[in-house]
Amino acid sequence: MMPSISELLERESTTVDLEPGDFERLVRRRDRRRRNRRISAGVVGIAVFVAAIWIVTSGGVFDRSETSVVPGGDVTGPTVDPFSLGFNGLPPEDATPSEPLFGELVMRDSGIDPRFAVNVYADGRLIWFRQDHGDYPNTWIEQRLTPEGVNLLVSGAVPLGGQFEDPGGQLPAGAWEDLELRPYVPWRYAVLPSCNITRCLPAAAQGLVAGTERPFRGGRLKHGWFAGHFVDVVGTSSAVGFVFQVPIADARAIAEILSNAGFEEGEAGPVGMVWFSASNGVADGDEDLIQFVPVLPDGTIETLIMPGV
Amino acid sequence: MNEPIHLAAEAPASLEVSQSFEAFYDAESRTLFRRLWLVTGNRAEAEELMQDAFLKVWERWEQVGGMEDPVGYLYRTAMNLFRKRYRRAVLAIRRSLGFTPTRDDFADADDRQDVRRVLSTLPSRQRAALVLTEMLGFSPNEAGRALGVRASTVRSLSRQGRESFRKAMEVDDA
Numbered sequence: 001m002m003p004s005i006s007e008l009l010e011r012e013s014t015t016v017d018l019e020p021g022d023f024e025r026l027v028r029r030r031d032r033r034r035r036n037r038r039i040s041a042g043v044v045g046i047a048v049f050v051a052a053i054w055i056v057t058s059g060g061v062f063d064r065s066e067t068s069v070v071p072g073g074d075v076t077g078p079t080v081d082p083f084s085l086g087f088n089g090l091p092p093e094d095a096t097p098s099e100p101l102f103g104e105l106v107m108r109d110s111g112i113d114p115r116f117a118v119n120v121y122a123d124g125r126l127i128w129f130r131q132d133h134g135d136y137p138n139t140w141i142e143q144r145l146t147p148e149g150v151n152l153l154v155s156g157a158v159p160l161g162g163q164f165e166d167p168g169g170q171l172p173a174g175a176w177e178d179l180e181l182r183p184y185v186p187w188r189y190a191v192l193p194s195c196n197i198t199r200c201l202p203a204a205a206q207g208l209v210a211g212t213e214r215p216f217r218g219g220r221l222k223h224g225w226f227a228g229h230f231v232d233v234v235g236t237s238s239a240v241g242f243v244f245q246v247p248i249a250d251a252r253a254i255a256e257i258l259s260n261a262g263f264e265e266g267e268a269g270p271v272g273m274v275w276f277s278a279s280n281g282v283a284d285g286d287e288d289l290i291q292f293v294p295v296l297p298d299g300t301i302e303t304l305i306m307p308g309v
Numbered sequence: 310m311n312e313p314i315h316l317a318a319e320a321p322a323s324l325e326v327s328q329s330f331e332a333f334y335d336a337e338s339r340t341l342f343r344r345l346w347l348v349t350g351n352r353a354e355a356e357e358l359m360q361d362a363f364l365k366v367w368e369r370w371e372q373v374g375g376m377e378d379p380v381g382y383l384y385r386t387a388m389n390l391f392r393k394r395y396r397r398a399v400l401a402i403r404r405s406l407g408f409t410p411t412r413d414d415f416a417d418a419d420d421r422q423d424v425r426r427v428l429s430t431l432p433s434r435q436r437a438a439l440v441l442t443e444m445l446g447f448s449p450n451e452a453g454r455a456l457g458v459r460a461s462t463v464r465s466l467s468r469q470g471r472e473s474f475r476k477a478m479e480v481d482d483a
Contacts, residue, residue, distance in 0.1 A: 005474050006443040012424040013343035016352055022342075023334060026360050030367065 086138030086183040089265065089274050090252055090292065097187035097248065098125065098142055103297030107154050109167075118160055118167040120145070120153050121297055124177055127184050128167050139272045140184035140294060143168060149175030186272070186294035189251040190214075190301045191244040193290050200278060200288040205257045209244040243301075251292055258290060330370045334363060337380060341387060344444060347428070348391060348437045362387035384445060388437060388455035427477045431470055434458075438466035 003011070087095070103121035118128040124145045145153070149171055152158040161169040168175070197206055246254065255276065259265065263276040274292040293301045338359065345355035365386050366373050373379050428436060434456065441452040442463065449460035449467075456463065 004443075005439065005471060008424050008474070009347055009439065009444055012428070013347050016343060016346050016355075018339055018342050018356065022338060022356065023331070025356075026334070026363055029360055030364055 085141060085181055086272070088138060090189070090255055091183075091185045091248065093252070095183075095185045097185045098127075098297065101187050101297070102299075105296075105298035105300075106150065109160050119296060119298070120150060122150065123297075124150055125297065126153075126168055127296060130166075138183070140296070142182045142184040143176070143180065144178035145171070145175055146177045149177070184272075184294070184296075186248065186296070188245055188247050188295045190293045190295050191246055191251065191254065191290065192293060193244075193288070195288040197244075201290070202257050202261045205254045205261075208250045208254050208257075209246060212244045212246050214243055214245045245295060254290075255292070263290065329374055330367055333366075333374070333379065337383060338363065341383065344384075344440050345387060345391070347440050347444075348433060350428070350433070350436075358387055358390055361390050365390075384441075385455045388441065389457070391433075391437065392455075392457045427474050430473055430477075435466045435470040435473075438463050439470040442467045443471075 100123055103123050103125060105119055106122050107118075107120035109118045118126070120126055124147065126143045126145050126149075127140050128143075129140055145168070149168070152171060152175055153160065153168075158170045158172075158175070161167045191209055191212075193200060195201075197209065201209070255265070255274070258276045263278050265274065265276055272294040276290040276292075278288040295301055341362065342355055342359045345358050346352060349355050349358065362383055366379070366383055373382050376382055431439075437456055438452060441447040441455060442449070447455065449463040452463040452467075453460040458466075
């Protein structure tokens with residue numbers, strides 16, 4: 001007798017299994033959400049948050065016997081869990097944007113999985129994120145290299161860590177100006193509406209984005225995986241259009257306008273992406289979406305649905 | 310500040326409920342994960358959806374734990390999350406780039422792996438309809454509520470899915 005479809009599906013599904021530690025990952029995710037809610041509620045400002053991390057982790061940085069999140073290299077890294085860093089939604093008002101405001105990108109590695117990306121800047125900033133079992137940090141993570149460290153990575157003398165490792169994990173101690181993991185705080189955001197702004201954005205928000213349009217440069221698109229699908233967009237994009245680019249104060253103002261206008265803020269997206277959707281009674285999937293994406297020092301954004309700006 | 314926050318420490322009165330949730334998780338997580346994998350075609354995405362569904366259940370565990378069918382509630386929650394994320398992603402991608410989702414785990418299946426090959430040809434909504442109706446025994450009405458579509462749409466999606474299987478394999482779907 002031939003198997004039924006349900007039997008075939010059941011049999012096929014048994015070829016995959018959860019990796020060990022799944023309940024712990026669930027608990028960790030729950031805890032992070034709780035903490036983020038407290039932070040976003042303004043109970044703990046980002047400056048205090050970062051300072052506390054520094055106090056906890058600044059000792060014994062060069063003690064190689066300590067447990068580290070940085071595998072393999074000549075120096076033990078900070079003990080901070082990169083997934084515990086950051087903020088939910090837009091950065092708190094007392095967060096200090098990363099400086100210098102502009103940076104020359106000298107190396108980029110996006111990997112195959114889009115939930116891994118590394119950007120190295122001539123000024124020494126190493127700005128990156130990586131995924132971990134379907135989870136990702138709330139923000140980009142920033143560290144600081146010495147000029148020697150930048151040269152080691154750019155020349156290929158020291159390879160970048162892989163997708164599930166810290167990218168600078170192979171670097172020697174002298175390559176680091178500041179090994180600590182800190183949340184990257186952008187000074188500007190790209191605002192990506194899925195709709196015509198004259199229709200979907202409140203008038204006050206339209207005033208704030210007016211004149212801030214930036215065209216796509218296109219070209220560098222990556223595999224994007226989203227809702228279980230790889231969006232295979234490697235190569236030159238044929239997309240045309242523009243996004244808005246606003247300083248962080250205006251991004252906050254627009255977010256407040258959207259909230260007051262009845263837009264619903266979605267759960268925090270990966271690495272600082274913030275979503276608002278119009279709860280105007282239309283079916284799921286048909287609602288207007290406004291996305292805020294952190295802009296990196298070289299003026300690019302990492303997002304699954306848009307090329308650099 | 311970075312110490313994990315334990316539920317028992319924050320809410321000792323609900324410790325017993327929390328333990329019940331853990332038992333519920335142990336009993337249902339693997340099956341839910343596997344079925345979401347069939348729907349999404351990607352392990353990481355399946356685990357993420359599974360986590361989100363369990364977190365929603367956990368937040369309401371005092372109510373959900375007392376329900377007649379907490380498992381049904383869990384699956385409806387998971388499918389509701391899938392539906393929202395999938396439709397939102399497709400919409401955003403379509404509007405922004407004009408691309409449509411093209412690839413997932415099943416697309417890499419060897420041709421000899423017939424089930425995966427058939428699955429690779431099915432849109433996610435058809436997979437979801439098949440999983441709900443064929444594996445979980447949902448009626449078209451129940452599946453329609455979970456997927457946010459009409460019962461007639463579920464019947465159509467399931468029929469198309471079964472037809473694809475029938476064409477590709479000799480199966481008894483009676």
